[in-house]
Amino acid sequence: MKLTHFLADDQLSKTQLLSLIDLAKNIKQNPSAYHQSLAGKSIAMIFEKPSLRTHVSFDIGIAKLGGHALYLGQQNGKLGERERVSDYAKNLSCYADLIVARVFEHRSISGLAEHGSVPVINALCDLYHPCQALADFVTLSEVFVDDKGQDLSSIKLAYIGDGNNVSNSLMTMAAILGVDFTLVCPEGFEPDMALFDKATTLASIAGSSLTMTSDIKSLGQQDVIYTDTWISMGDNTKVDDILAKFMPYQVNHKLMESAGASTVMHCQPAHLEQEITTELFDDESKSVVFQQAENRMWAQNSVLVSLLGE
Numbered sequence: 001m002k003l004t005h006f007l008a009d010d011q012l013s014k015t016q017l018l019s020l021i022d023l024a025k026n027i028k029q030n031p032s033a034y035h036q037s038l039a040g041k042s043i044a045m046i047f048e049k050p051s052l053r054t055h056v057s058f059d060i061g062i063a064k065l066g067g068h069a070l071y072l073g074q075q076n077g078k079l080g081e082r083e084r085v086s087d088y089a090k091n092l093s094c095y096a097d098l099i100v101a102r103v104f105e106h107r108s109i110s111g112l113a114e115h116g117s118v119p120v121i122n123a124l125c126d127l128y129h130p131c132q133a134l135a136d137f138v139t140l141s142e143v144f145v146d147d148k149g150q151d152l153s154s155i156k157l158a159y160i161g162d163g164n165n166v167s168n169s170l171m172t173m174a175a176i177l178g179v180d181f182t183l184v185c186p187e188g189f190e191p192d193m194a195l196f197d198k199a200t201t202l203a204s205i206a207g208s209s210l211t212m213t214s215d216i217k218s219l220g221q222q223d224v225i226y227t228d229t230w231i232s233m234g235d236n237t238k239v240d241d242i243l244a245k246f247m248p249y250q251v252n253h254k255l256m257e258s259a260g261a262s263t264v265m266h267c268q269p270a271h272l273e274q275e276i277t278t279e280l281f282d283d284e285s286k287s288v289v290f291q292q293a294e295n296r297m298w299a300q301n302s303v304l305v306s307l308l309g310e
């Protein structure tokens with residue numbers, strides 16, 4: 001089934017996800033074969049929140065495909081305030097061939113897709129970060145399938161920290177792909193339960209396990225440990241107010257050893273000495289954080305080519 005948008009992980013099938021991962025690796029290995037895939041196409045990129053990796057990887061990635069990227073920053077205000085999301089979508093569709101949007105609320109993404117006439121890519125919202133999760137599974141495929149000859153579905157993946165957009169997307173893609181997933185969140189910081197329930201159903205279809213706990217001691221054996229900021233963009237919680245609750249969930253060498261994990265992942269920006277130690281983040285024998293960052297571009301290019309390519 002051809003992709004029409006890239007909005008939320010649970011709208012993707014296993015076949016679509018595996019093809020996106022394969023295409024991302026193919027574009028990474030043969031960039032020149034795709035250098036005109038987006039020739040003559042213009043992409044409007046709306047950013048309601050700050051960005052380094054997403055902005056740069058989309059902009060440079062689109063240039064590598066022969067397309068043109070237009071950055072629309074926060075000077076336009078929150079979507080839906082100056083003009084309706086539906087009008088924003090209809091206007092942008094007059095000029096752009098595709099819309100990339102990083103927004104506060106998922107309903108803005110849905111509104112753009114519903115009212116515009118061009119494909120929309122979710123570049124992070126309150127509920128999902130599908131571009132990140134796709135890049136993460138490209139990375140896991142390189143590390144475990146290409147380098148170690150394992151099946152993707154044999155990996156045991158754990159996310160430790162705040163239940164947020166990044167963990168939601170990772171959990172959902174893991175469930176679709178049949179990867180065993182353990183979510184460890186402090187009490188009161190669990191993910192959206194509707195998304196957890198959906199992912200549980202997807203995991204049972206794929207025959208994998210999905211576990212959620214607040215007990216870090218019950219982590220068990222894991223191949224990969226993933227973490228993200230304890231306070232996401234747009235959340236005004238002060239770090240001092242949550243430090244005591246989150247510190248036992250810090251990802252460090254001791255935790256990696258007790259889980260027997262070979263690989264640590266982080267979507268960045270990292271808050272060093274909070275959710276991850278500097279020593280572990282910088283440990284190139286375990287940390288694949290810059291491989292993840294690079295793969296953002298190849299993963300997104302795979303989505304762009306799938307949505308717009310011939």
Ligand code: NVA
Nearest residue numbers: 164166232233268269
């Ligand atoms: N959960 C983080 C991810 C940043 C890439 C946030 O939403 O701020």
